[in-house]
Amino acid sequence: MRTNLVLDDALIDRARQLTGIKTKREVVHEALRPLIQLREQAEVRSLYGKLKWEGDLDEQRSARLQEQ
Numbered sequence: 001m002r003t004n005l006v007l008d009d010a011l012i013d014r015a016r017q018l019t020g021i022k023t024k025r026e027v028v029h030e031a032l033r034p035l036i037q038l039r040e041q042a043e044v045r046s047l048y049g050k051l052k053w054e055g056d057l058d059e060q061r062s063a064r065l066q067e068q
Contacts, residue, residue, distance in 0.1 A: 015027045
């Protein structure tokens with residue numbers, strides 16, 4: 001998708017210096033990846049304590065040890 005953005009040149013230049021990334025496009029992509037990752041992690045954290053797990057952890061551990 002082609003989009004025109006007005007970017008802070010100082011921020012872009014600093015990001016390029018720190019990362020060694022050559023293009024503005026790649027700087028923006030690199031910045032978006034952790035933003036997305038953090039938001040997705042927050043979604044998962046919001047489920048803490050809300051899901052019921054039915055399993056036997058000791059059984060799973062012993063099965064894993066037997067496979068090795």
